[in-house]
Amino acid sequence: MPHALELQDITVTFRSKDDPGQRYTAVAGTTLRIAAGEFVSVVGPTGCGKSTLLNVGAGLLQASSGEVRVFGEPLVGLNRRAGYMFQTEALMPWRSAIDNVMLGLQYRGVADADAREQARAWLARVGLAGFEDRYPHQLSGGMRKRTALAQVLALDPDIILMDEPFSALDIQTRQLMENEVLELWAAKKKAVLFITHDLDEAIAMSDRVVVLSAGPATRPIGEFAIDLPRPRDVAEVRNQPRFVELHARIWGELREEVLKGYAQQLQKAA
Structure with a gap:
């Protein structure tokens, strides 16, 4: 292979x-x-x-x-089969955690309702269930990293x-x-x-x-x-x-x- x-x-x-x-x-x-x-x-x-x-x-x-x-x-x-997690979080400060995770899915044409459901599932998977509506400034450094990780993994990159x-x-x-x-x-x-x-x-x-x-x-x-x-x-x-x-x-x-x-x-x- x-x-x-x-x-x-x-x-x-x-x-x-x-x-x-x-x-x-x-x-x-x-x-x-x-x-x-x-x-x-x-x-x-x-x-x-x-x-x-x-x-x-x-x-x-x-x-x-x-x-x-x-x-x-x-x-x-661009390598569209790759997800990139940067040294500094690429989170938009005016978007909530769930809206940040949804963003890449929306760019790929996923319907908003489906994108929100997938983003919610990934936030739960990285330990952020209940924090979906928090903005980056309301999250600790570790929570922001978890959000960034969910943002990458939600796209299911190879x-x-x-x-x-x-x-x-x-x-x-x-x-x-x-x-x-x-x-x-x-x-x-x-x-x-x-x-x-x-x-x-x-x-x-x-x-x-x-x-x-x-x-x-x-x-x-x-x-x-x-x-x-x-x-x-x-x-x-x-x-x-x-x-x-x-x-x-x-x-x-x-x-x-x-x-x-x-x-x-x-x-x-x-």
Whole structure:
């Protein structure tokens, strides 16, 4: 079977608006494949191009070279088989929780009554029954994340793209959200490409972890199969000896790149 999402030899080069001759290559020669039903996390130093790769997979950004395939077909325009959960919630502040979840369904032509029924069911599934009529400013950070998750899952995408979706949450809420995502993923086994800075999070949730080099011209430098048994509780799994072993191996690959990225940030700030 073809991969759900395949980024083949992707290079992304940006040109300066002020000086078109000045270029910055964020990603170079990167190949990344996610099978149907596979949960893959990508980790790397700050500013290494993780979100750039996600945007290419979503069809929000066109690569300078290389090819994107979705279930074997070349991607042209937006990836309509993917749902995207952003780092910051893409919730409209003037719409209630249920109206936000309904929005994508309405864009797809679902009748308002059916869209409302499906949105209500998804809000209940993520633990927000009774909060349908609350506006984003009336919800906690975790509740807003649950609403954003329902917004994505209501569209029943074949691929889920997640860009550090829980980074702003406190540790307890974050672990609750991680476990909820794993439970929902296990039920339907969608392909997931998950971007995170948190190596513990990547190992606890994933089937496979891909390590990117420091930028510019980032590329994959390591790939690790996560053979921890499922189902997993993200807090409890961290105590398993195999988790500790995997963490040490992956951090051994990642540490030098993180130090490089940190040194580059210091140079820019100087």
